Amino acid sequence: MASVRTATTPRLIADIGGTNARFALLRGEERDAEVVLKCADYPDIVSAIEHYLKQVGASEPQARPREGAFAIAGPVTGDVIRMTNHVWQFSASQTRQRLDFDRLIFMNDFTALAMAVRHLxxxxxxxxxxxxxxxxxxxxxxxxxxxxxxxxxxxxxxxxxxxxxxxxxxxxxxxxxxxxxxxxxxxxxxxxxxxxxxxxxxxxxxxxxxxxxxxxxxxxxxxxxxxxxxxxxxxxxxxxxxxxxxxxxxxxxxxxxxxxxxxxxxxxxxxxxxxxxxxxxxxxxxxxxxxxxxxxxxxxxxxxxxxxxTPLPALIGLAHAFSEPGPRWEAE
Known part of the structure; x- marks a missing residue:
């Protein structure tokens, strides 16, 4: 699928823990619209993401992100991702398709923190x-x-x-x-x-x-x-x-x-x-x-x-995931 992302289209970054899901929009090198949601309030990861996007006014096509990077509290070794301390489990590729993203990166939450540590x-x-x-x-x-x-x-x-x-x-x-x-x-x-x-x-x-x-x-x-x-x-x-x-x-x-x-x-x-x-x-x-x-x-x-x-430090690491090397799973 050809990307329609423009210079003004934000990227979505999210640190998904066993209790809380922390979201932000990345515009260039700047983060905004930081929101923390309770994972238990949503039946699945896509429901939580869509709620967040609607809450911050980024759900409509002209404002919607086309790329994302998510840190997950659990092993990320393939398309099927199961959280260790929460009930969510999902397919990376199906999640990308449901969100209509061009690119979606998944990595372990502490891998994202490791990517952040030199920038704190x-x-x-x-x-x-x-x-x-x-x-x-x-x-x-x-x-x-x-x-x-x-x-x-x-x-x-x-x-x-x-x-x-x-x-x-x-x-x-x-x-x-x-x-x-x-x-x-x-x-x-x-x-x-x-x-x-x-x-x-x-x-x-x-x-x-x-x-x-x-x-x-x-x-x-x-x-x-x-x-x-x-x-x-x-x-x-x-x-x-x-x-x-x-x-x-x-x-x-x-x-x-x-x-x-x-x-x-x-x-x-x-x-x-x-x-x-x-x-x-x-x-x-x-x-x-x-x-x-x-x-x-x-x-x-x-x-x-x-x-x-630092508040929400994994988000700093996720901001670098689009351009820096490291272990991750890119959704097909």
């Missing part, structure tokens, strides 16, 4: 601990929200190549007796206790429930925001321990990721949970556990870690 304002990056980034060396990323995302950014010649994987589903690593007891509790519920089973919104509740069981306390039906709020208020001892353990376990995972990638360019933390924890995170054992790698403690002490505070 320095003022939006909060350092945690010491270290100094080395130029032209790999960068590591992870972040907890509805799920747990993991990626990296690798320098190759004049380009930076983002990684696409499912590192949030690696087996959880524990370091002390208390964590081993929690892991035993979780094994009663899950045949495989992945990192995401504790390092996510639902993971915070899993930690709380497991700690209640160890304490012989009947757990309350808390939501992830309940756990973090009570921890920040210091109104619930078990919630405080759950958040403290979350931070420590995230530090262990982050150290593993940096060792795997040789990420002397730094570790960047995104997602919806950590940026909201404030001093609970910066004063936690995250950095201690990040560096707690025996003979490689000095290696990790040299690597800086940052919390990303």
């Amino acid at each position: 304002p320095r003022s939006d990056l909060e350092p945690v601990g010491g270290g100094r980034a080395l130029p032209r060396t790999p960068i590591a990323l992870l972040g907890a929200g509805t799920g747990l995302g993991v990626s990296g950014l690798i320098p190759v010649g004049e380009h930076w190549i983002p990684l696409q994987g499912e590192g949030g589903h690696v087996t959880l690593s524990v370091m002390n007796e208390r964590e081993i007891e929690v892991l035993k509790q979780l094994h009663q519920r899950f045949s495989h206790v992945s990192a995401e089973r504790v390092l996510s919104g639902s993971g915070l509740v899993n930690l709380y429930d497991a700690l209640c069981a160890l304490e012989g306390v009947v757990p309350e039906p808390l939501t992830p925001p309940d756990v973090t709020r009570r921890a920040m208020e210091a109104s619930c001892r078990i919630c405080m321990e759950a958040v403290s353990m979350f931070c420590a376990l995230l530090g262990t995972l982050a150290g593993n990721l940096v060792l795997t990638l040789g990420a002397f360019g730094g570790l960047y933390i995104g997602g919806g949970i950590v940026p909201k924890l404030g001093r609970l995170f910066t004063g936690s054992h995250f950095r201690d556990r990040f560096e707690d790698k025996g003979r490689y403690a000095e290696y990790l002490a040299a690597v800086p870690t940052y919390i990303i505070h």
Whole structure:
């Protein structure tokens, strides 16, 4: 199909998570019409997109985008895409056809974040601990929200190549007796206790429930925001321990990721949970556990870690997806 896109036709970019779908229109290098919708309010991805386009006045033919790039919270390995923590599943090619787009790119949400990281304002990056980034060396990323995302950014010649994987589903690593007891509790519920089973919104509740069981306390039906709020208020001892353990376990995972990638360019933390924890995170054992790698403690002490505070950062990466290389699935 011949493209009818003009210089004034916007592109649609969208970060589709397990809970929220974040949309914007891209006009040249500028974003506007940013809107966040609840995924649960729509039966499928196309319904959410059409609602957004109508809401921002971009549904009519003369204003409608002809190209799009979508970041998806789940593996993107072929035409059929199934979200890990939401019920939506769809065909990339059928989605393009239903939207009447000329071009539609799909990629993992943390691949999009990896594409963004070099373009984030320095003022939006909060350092945690010491270290100094080395130029032209790999960068590591992870972040907890509805799920747990993991990626990296690798320098190759004049380009930076983002990684696409499912590192949030690696087996959880524990370091002390208390964590081993929690892991035993979780094994009663899950045949495989992945990192995401504790390092996510639902993971915070899993930690709380497991700690209640160890304490012989009947757990309350808390939501992830309940756990973090009570921890920040210091109104619930078990919630405080759950958040403290979350931070420590995230530090262990982050150290593993940096060792795997040789990420002397730094570790960047995104997602919806950590940026909201404030001093609970910066004063936690995250950095201690990040560096707690025996003979490689000095290696990790040299690597800086940052919390990303940029609003909707994956959209910045998606804006570069139309022209920069990286793993993706282009709908036929």
